[in-house]
Amino acid sequence: MTTTFTGTPDAPGVFDPGAEATRATDAILRDTLHGPERGVVVDSPPGAGKSTLVVRAALELASAGRPLMVIAQTNAQVDDLVLRLAEKDPTLPVGRLHSSDPDPYDKALDDLDNVRTSAKAAELAGLDVVVSTAAKWAHVKVDEPWRHAIVDEAYQMRSDALLAVAGLFERALFVGDPGQLDPFAIVGSEQWAGLSYDPSASAVTTLLAHNPDLPQHRLPVSWRLPASAAPLVSDAFYPYTPFRSGTGPGDRRLDFAVASDGGGPDRVIDEAARSGWGLLELPERHTPRTDPEAVRAVAQVVRRLLDRAGAATSERSPEPVPLTADRIAVGTAHRDQAAAVRAALTDLGVTDVTVDTANRLQGREYDVTVVLHPLSGRPDATAFHLETGRLCVLASRHRHACIVVCRAGVPALLDDHPSTEPVQLGVNVKFPDGWEAHHAVLSQLSEHRVTWRP
């Protein structure tokens, strides 16, 4: 993490992102290494250096002679953490516990000298750090619990998954983003709503319900989101725990070598390059989920992003970096929409652009994202489509610009469908609700609207 000190922490009115972030990290590490409590909770907004924190905490614990287990939620997250650990300290002995399925882990781990992989926990005994998914840890039995654990993406972990692994460690650092998608169950779980240990709630909810005095920290700076996006995301999704962007308004730039052809996709790309946001609005219409026009519009925007030879300027490098396919992602609400976009992209000859649902894009980062709005073309607004976390994930994956493709009429749709979820006794109501967050995002987007009839 490169930081530039432009002010002193004590000077009133001057926000120094680097110093603020360092102060928060120091407090977290102090509580983790020397605090009396069994758990420490860290809330991290999108791109606030959560993984960096996890890696740093793991290294400090290991160097203090305290071996630890790390629990992540997906295999991709586990591999990513192992790679980051090895990058920071190539001499650190790290274990990667994996499943016995074929190709259980990223082949890149095989090239690392001090990383040992195994499907059996016993073969990794004695290593400083052992990393695996919650699902795999749940099958591990230990005689002596680990003294320390780090639970990554703890807000996306379900309470019952924590129940299965909590016996493995004595104390833990829980890190996650409360604004992203809550974990879900594929069957109803209302019968446990309001119980402190509701198995379908998030691990952090249960943990704090039973241990309300645990220290809670917050990372205050998003290094991913540009200055154009942080205020919107912070206001719309984190109204009571605001954060700032680590970069200023002029620090990031997106330029295109090829001039606009005047079409809808090009106009929205120019708007997004200029302001960080773009809304490509198609004529109002009720459509099936895989709205062919909207899907094609998404694909065309991606095609033009590539054709126009974009270059991204940021604090990461002195020279502009070409905007290549791997720096662009498309986000949708449903898997069939993602599949339809993939097919449309293939038709246009685009292959290497990531297209996925909000659930799978969690934790990922791109220069430009193109989003098919979850409510586009819908006749109704269900709880699924209104979920705050889904919109938050889709609106917070980008370093430079986010382009939303949507049919007109969504504000009216929202007004026709106020949230009517039953209120459950004993359940903390989450703020903001998805309805309000959707309105907030749409009103901001409407200032960057490009209407287009394909």
Place this chain on the structure above:
Amino acid sequence: MSLISALARLEAVQTGRAQPAATARHRHLSDRPLVLVPLTTAGEAGAPLGALVGTDRDAPRLLVVPQPRDRDLRFAFLAELADVVLPYIDTYAEAAESAERNETDPETGKRVKVEVELCSDAPQLIVPSRAGVDYVRLLGRSMRFRRTAEQEPEAPHPAPPRVPLLGRWLTHYGERARVPGSSLLLALTEVLSRHWATGQSSLEDQHLGALLAWIDPPDGTSGAEAALSAELARDERGQLRCPPAGPATDPAFDNKLLAPAIERYDRARTRLAAAEDGLQADDRLAELTAAEHGIRALVESRTRPTWDAVWRGIDLLRALPEGAHVADRWTRDRWSFTGHRDRVTAGEPPQPRHDDAVTAANKLATREREQARLEAQEALDDPLIMAGRRLAGEAFAGEVIDVVMAYSDSKRPSPRPLVTVRTEDRPHLGERTKVYRQLGGKPQAAEFVRYEGQEGAGALFVLRILDKMGRGKEPEAGSVPEKGDHVCFTLFEHEQRGGAKLPDPEETPWTHGGPPGERTESPLPDPVTEEDAL
């Protein structure tokens, strides 16, 4: 709503009749189900007004609470209900066969086979609607913590014998109904709307009369007309011709008919109590009996149409052939029934008011597994449901047009044949996506290798078969599809893996509040109304 169900609903609107959503019956139906049509009193939770119950469609037993607020009459109703339901359950609890079950040996910790009893069949309870299932659960909860005079001679408001036992059974059935695909307690509207798509919303499908009107409209009318009249048509006294299936009653019935009848009953009761001599008492008893009969007739008039509708619905379902995996799921229901029978026999206390952390997590895991299992099995048992999955890109069917033998790279090469399938479906296949097909009742796995372009209206997909070909170098006969075969692969798994074992409740970790502590036999009653133990 999936694309295929949207299509089916549109067709239903167009044709005026419900369209089949399944070609097989995906829930078990007992030969002798116990049908229960309960009614509740407006304004007080868990105050039954009456019920029709029984296994004989021509001779239901009518149970009525003439004054629903009278706790003694309510107990009498519950005792009568127990007299019908418990003997029915007992007949199934007695007939058992021996079966094997895997258990963990407490000494060695190894999995061993144990011989146990499994009831040969299980009692099945059918209620008209989802609200009926909730009502069964509510009745169960209101009864299972009661104490009988025998259990606790000193306590006030003792429950009649067997009422707490009925509460435990109804609780078990209500809880089991939450497991996807289970059939111990069925809500008829749910089962019917699984098998037919109507031209109305799924909310409207919860009205049994309207749902049946779409599925089987009277001659000469369309489903839409019949459903509308089932919902709205009233007679000259302003009463619905098709009374709601309950347990809630129509307010017009409550106000115009029920309230005056109950008032008459109350008056007759007061007059009887004030009778001054035997002759007067006799007269007034006759008045009271007449008033009670009036209420009984009213309750019967509101439950009988629903009772007949339930049996009509059962007839419609029985006409469908049973799905291949239904018996397998019913066996799980039998295990569930046997397990509860054993807990009752062993003298265990009633189900606690709330699940502890471990039980809740286990239940959720089971239900998620059963949901995935149900979705896979229904598709495998039913081409129409599989068509829906194919339309959604989650499965594809086609013809094998080429098979090329290939082997794995390992030291002992095993067969990994490449099969080219031509299909007009559009599955969401990505790099190395796993797909499965049924082979002799077991799933065979393959992985997607590449797309080889279009051929006519179909796309060509190359798959690599991965397993179920035996141990030899050459695949066993019949284990690899041949050229010309018609195959159907799914992108979803057919069988569900068991989850990780959770700690025992006594080992609940600190993150979940630690061990739950001793379970009290019966929790304290409500502090305000001590006759209620909810």
